Amino acid sequence: PDRSSQRLFFALWPSAADAERIMAWVHQAHKAVGGRTMRVDTLHLTLAFLGSTPFDRVQALVQAAPLWSAPVGPVTLRRFGRFAGPRVVWAGPGEEDSLSWLSHLHDDLWCRLQALGWQRPDSPFRPHVSLLRKAGPGDLAALHRPSLAWMPEQCVLVASQPTESGSTYQALARMPLQG
Numbered sequence: 001p002d003r004s005s006q007r008l009f010f011a012l013w014p015s016a017a018d019a020e021r022i023m024a025w026v027h028q029a030h031k032a033v034g035g036r037t038m039r040v041d042t043l044h045l046t047l048a049f050l051g052s053t054p055f056d057r058v059q060a061l062v063q064a065a066p067l068w069s070a071p072v073g074p075v076t077l078r079r080f081g082r083f084a085g086p087r088v089v090w091a092g093p094g095e096e097d098s099l100s101w102l103s104h105l106h107d108d109l110w111c112r113l114q115a116l117g118w119q120r121p122d123s124p125f126r127p128h129v130s131l132l133r134k135a136g137p138g139d140l141a142a143l144h145r146p147s148l149a150w151m152p153e154q155c156v157l158v159a160s161q162p163t164e165s166g167s168t169y170q171a172l173a174r175m176p177l178q179g
């Protein structure tokens with residue numbers, strides 16, 4: 001493996017109990033369209049994808065993130081969605097949730113990252129929890145949507161390592177959250 005850089009992202013991570021509850025969404029979607037299910041311990045909501053990062057910049061983030069903090073609230077899952085290219089099926093908040101604390105947290109985090117020289121992407125923030133990869137076709141609109149609000153336990157800086165059976169994730173640092 002290349003040890004001179006790491007593939008990084010910041011994400012909200014559910015508690016083990018909330019991750020179990022989110023699996024209800026994974027199972028609903030999988031029954032309808034198949035594909036590869038995310039493992040319960042890998043479910044998360046990405047706030048900032050940073051991609052391949054040279055080691056000195058990784059160190060700067062590992063030192064900075066624990067000094068940051070942000071208010072946090074419940075993440076509601078209300079709908080299924082798809083990303084066509086990677087054939088990802090996800091669960092996310094509804095339109096009515098889009099101006100919530102989640103957008104503020106996303107803005108906040110990107111302001112801090114920009115101050116460290118990171119370039120904020122032009123694409124709009126589309127908060128989602130990926131449930132399936134390599135999913136087949138099929139109608140998601142008619143599926144039962146389990147009512148669910150989960151409280152993120154942590155905001156983590158994660159290094160992702162691609163493997164045959166999906167990515168393995170390693171938490172490098174934690175940003176404190178105020179509930």
Ligand code: 2AM
Nearest residue numbers: 009044045046049083086088129130160
């Ligand atoms: P995804 O689940 O929709 O694939 C690690 O790859 C995390 O960063 C995943 O949650 C992934 O979202 C997210 N991510 C956001 N933008 C990405 C990009 N351009 N390439 C890869 N992953 C990205």
